[in-house]
Amino acid sequence: MTSNDDGYERTNFKKKHFQFPGRSNSLRQFLLILLSISWMTSTRRDATIIAFNPARITHTSTINSLSTCNTITTNQRDVDVDVDNDESTNIIIKVPWLIIGGGIHGVHIAASLIGKGGIKATDIQIVDANESLLHKWKSRTAATGMEYLRSSAGYHLDLDEHSLRRQFGVDTGNAAVGNIKGAGRKKSKKNRKKNVSLQGITSNDVFAKDYERPRLDAFNEHCDSVITKYNLDQLHVQGIVTSIEPKEGHVKVMLSLLSEQKKNNSENEIGGMISYTYKAQNIILALGNDEPSYADWVDxxxxxxxxxxxxxxxxxxxxxxxxxxxxxxxxxxxxxxxxxxxxxxxxxxxxxxxxxxxxxxxxxxxxxxxxxxxxxxQFDTHQDWMMDQAASKRSEEGGGYGTPDRQKKFKSSTCWKERRKMIVKERVAGTxxxxxxxxxxxxxxxxxxxxxxxxxxxxxxxxxxxxxxxxxxxxxxxxxxxxxxxxxxxxxxxxxxxxxxxxxxxxxxxxxATGFGKKLPGGKLIKDLVKNFDLEVSDFCGFPIVDENLSWGSKGIYVAGALAELEIGPSARNIAGARLAAERILKAATKTKA
The missing domain is CATH 3.50.50 (FAD/NAD(P)-binding domain)
Incomplete structure (x- = not known):
């Protein structure tokens, strides 16, 4: 698919060229496309792949004058365009994986599904209200004035544990992917390459002397490289999820659009609000934390x-x-x-x-x-809580202790109140x-x-x-x-x-600088989901009760971040928690794919 300056996105079916309508297209052009697609469908002609990106679809008030339901089917994704006389446009998108949240957890899980899970990028969409992925992470960390992260160089958004080190010229020798042996040790200057990254940052000043903590700007540059590597920005749709409804065989997700289409709507270029209805086989709730906490005296x-x-x-x-x-x-x-x-x-x-x-x-x-x-x-949770299952297995096979005792004790507890108390005790705030x-x-x-x-x-x-x-x-x-x-x-x-x-x-x-609240992330959206569809939560704290793969019930809903605390433990909210969540969801994804 290609774009040109006249507002069209062009693809071809058996070398027949068609153009999706831009803002300047007439109703006649739009109907011509629909008739052409219907003709090819009726004659069973094969179609080349259409790389569908909802964020790049444009509509005009001309389209709103239609009173039909049109369905465009590709061999990648089914897209139903519902157009009514009430000047509202609803696009129905069928997608295997829908990630709600484009922060640290959402981005790393998406990269893992593509890079390790073998899931096609076209089978994933990332919904986030911000104009770009990781927007909140970058704006919030910048606002704090931090220079270096608290976590070490092994915790980032790429798949290879040493990816961040290698990007900035640290010689990791023959370390295998995911091998944590020696992680956190200081590297001598003679073992560091004087490599210069895209923004002129050298390895000698990227990492702090203690625990190889990466500098914030270097970490963010590496995050951007991960997004580029897996083309995740092409999967991002800017919008707000207004409702989630588990159905038979899929999860229905309603989305209010916040990207270019809605901006045009405010300028009267679109007759009514555009909304998306996703029919997702699986959704991942990567919603981050509760809202910032304000002191009682503030009004x-x-x-x-x-x-x-x-x-x-x-x-x-x-x-x-x-x-x-x-x-x-x-x-x-x-x-x-x-x-x-x-x-x-x-x-x-x-x-x-x-x-x-x-x-x-x-x-x-x-x-x-x-x-x-x-x-x-040094860290807000003990490092034992950051060890993933793969590292635990390698440790055990190498004659080590394997899964840390803290994790064993947490997993053995079947009392959700007890687990919450362990989280509160082990996650030390205000340090x-x-x-x-x-x-x-x-x-x-x-x-x-x-x-x-x-x-x-x-x-x-x-x-x-x-x-x-x-x-x-x-x-x-x-x-x-x-x-x-x-x-x-x-x-x-x-x-x-x-x-x-x-x-x-x-x-x-x-x-x-009073941190975040302690309420259930997602607010009314998650509360309605629990109330209307009888999803299991802890009577003590109201957080989801999920299985070891972070599946919430049997309805194709997975959780990450704070919502996964009762299964992952105290580090669930951290960058390490993103890697722990991705590892577990990946197991479920590969089983589903098989």
Missing amino acids: EKDIEQGFVRHILEDTQKRSGEKVRDHDVKDVAVLGGGITAAHKVLELVRTNDSTTRTNCSTLKRRIHLISRQPFKEQ VTPAIFRGEGGLCYAINNGDIKWHHAEVVKKRYIEMDMDEDENVNDNYNNIDATTKRSTQKRRIQLSLSCGNTIEVDEVLL
């Missing part, structure tokens, strides 16, 4: 006016009254974990960079508020790594040097205060000569926080 006004912002809320935008821009911008970061630590250290680096560039610029004051003292821990706390330029030194003012406290009260411009260091000398109306317009508002330790601070912005 909508704080957010709308730009005084309070959650670091992990990537779609949040300031609106309404905006905090006045000025040289000194005092910030309070609320949180006691690694996200808060990353953010305040980024602010310190920005301060240092700004003052070096302009010596007359005053440093911003940085406050860090946390309820608990800082706790050091920072030794490198972040005591490493070069670490948090404890920034606090001791006065670059960060740490408050061991909670926020007990907040209020807004008005500050005249003559109280600001950068106010114009003519301020006292202006009239009252103009003076009111130049007043600056700040937010005042009263803390449980007795301190009161005034800042221009509060950044929340």
